[in-house]
Amino acid sequence: MLAYVIRRLLYAIPILIGVNLLTFALFFVVNTPDDMARMQLGVKRVTPDAIQKWKAERGYDKPLVWNAAAAGTAAVTDTIFFSKSVRMFAADFGRADDGRDIAREIATRMGPSLAIAVPTFVLGLFVAIAFALLLVFFRATTLDFTGVVLCVAMMSISGLFYIIGGQWLVSKVWHLAPISGYSGGLDAGKFLILPVIIGVIGGIGSSPRWYRTIFLEEITRDYVRTARAKGLPERVVLFRHVLRNALIPILTGVVVVIPTLFMGSLLTESFFGIPGLGSYTIDAINAQDFAVVRSMVFIGSVLYIVGLLLTDISYTLADPRVRLQ
């Protein structure tokens, strides 16, 4: 098991290098730093001096990959590629355009992001599985049919609608929760409740239908017939036998998401004014702060790879027959 984890981690290295090269190519080769400077400074203020200053402020005035002017190892290290891309492996993301340290900013913004994402994820998963089991329990009845139709309809509604509609109904008409905002400590609860509920409702559309299919596939198996034949009530069959056996396909889609919860949700955080990583990313995109976007891309892929690894490990926990070699 440990050997497997180590080997998987080693596999992750070339992928991360690939991501790193890709972001480097996207941000520095497709457009030269001069182009970026011209775009950010605007047409009026572009002078060669201004471009030089803009580049020097961000450390973009070095050669791309090979510094012929420097001696020794500095020829490699004193370049944009090394200082901006390679150093990300050491969690050194540099500074944002407003001069703040990106790594530090990420560390402080992780808390609020998790405060929203974790309850939404846990509750959402619970509701989705419960709903799917309900549909399977009443399979081939009007309730099942209505539930499936409801899922398709809810899936067809834009996520923006849930947020805007929820804010309007709950906060503006019913005055039950603040429209947006955030505070630390226990006070956070009243700010969190609305985004969490909206997140759960917004997720109902897609996953229960998928889980229902998995359960229905599982329910035709022999062991289910055996369980029924020995007189177990349908409730027990579903919860103890079907649910546990259906866990593997469910885990595949679910566990991989867990690490990326750190990244927060772009939409929810920006609509509810929560100072998490999601709103940080959106602000960076709107301000065209390339350094922050680059760092978030890298962190996102690291977390995704961790998620894949966790998925494999979770298989062994769900099904002892699965051996990782």
Place this chain on the structure above:
Amino acid sequence: MSFQVVFLWSDVLLFVLIAAIVALILWARRQDALRAAWGRVARDGMAMAAATVLAAFVIIGLLDSLHYRPRLDARPGEPVRYAVEVHSALDALLSDLRQRSEKTYSAPLATHLFAKEALENSTQREFPRLKHGGTHLGADLANHEFDIALRVSRGCAGGVALWLLLTTLWCRLKGLELLAVLAAMKPGADLKVGAGDTAIGAEKNVATGAVFVTLLAILLLLGIAVALGGGYHVFGTDKVGQDVLYLSLKSIRTGLLIGTLTTLVMLPLAVLLGILAGYVGGWVDDVIQYLYTTLSSIPGVLLIAAAVLMMQVIIDTHPDWFATSAERADARLLALCLILGMTSWTGVARLLRGETLKLRELEFVQAAQAFGVGRFAIMRRHILPNLMHIVLIALVMDFSGLVLAEAVLSYVGVGVDPTTISFGTMINTARMELAREPMVWWSLAAAFTFMFALVLAANLFADAVRDAFDPRSSA
């Protein structure tokens, strides 16, 4: 009035796509297996109703893809010049809606502006009358509601008349009885209408009734919209006084383009790499797997955001590439499709690779190998046709997700050009106004309603197609 026809890149691609679909339909008619599968879709009432709605959207989108630049009035002797604005056939049809703009917000079917203004010769602030909405009423505002009711009933009557005309014509053509077709809709009713005569026998399995009923609903809405739209702003006006109905209809093309072109640009790559990885194996497989694992390990939104930011830099630093702003917006739309496609081909490639691995071991492929058929011939002739159902399912399943994604991306700021009319830009501009008191809800409601109709129809149709083509789910 003369004009100069303009072909935007997206128009060309859209028409190529339509031509490809028509060719595919003609080809599929001759294939028994495909005919059987599509026959299953055609027998599904829900699917056919959804297809009718989709067809209505597609017609609007196609009308909106015939672009031209009207000629400017010139004195004799001057060289001929064309307007900078690019219009479409839909714009020409809706020129009333497009040109009758108000000053700012007005509620649906309103006769007065939404904001108070100081009137001339008066110290009081009043709601001024609209320039176009309800002007035919004159000073007699007591008639407002009666006029609306009258127009609605006239619109309904027109819609029903048009429906009767179309359906009777169709039935006459096919030798069917309209009432019999509709009676066959009843649950449990056997589709064998009449004494099993041949004409009905050929058509009995197609859910014609569902199509007719959906068509009636669409034509009713159309009739009401036309009748009301003649004198009012049916969905009100937005901040700069543009008719919201017009904006919603223009958004359809953007949604359709993003939903279809994205999958189209990614398909050749996904199919090629998926089959190569699965069939050739070895280092080719390793490289391709590495490629898509790397791409898919970057969270989609972030990769799209990064790529769109970079594309913006390119477009902004090369203003000389584009003759009109419409061309620039169009280039940006296409680039967005390309970027969305690049980030989403990985899933399809993975599926195709897995399926190819399975197919490679089957007898017919091994027989072909034994006969000495070349690798690429096997991939093209034996593997590819057996993967087409996956490709088709991916195409229809992705559509609705992409339409929804456009709205989110436009909100994030990495969507279509702000001058392109789309559901995303509509929602984005309307969102700010929810805080007003009283609320400006109509642009949001219109955008969400149109989007919901489009996506729901696409989802229902996609489900039917998947059920018909996926051998696993039909069991």
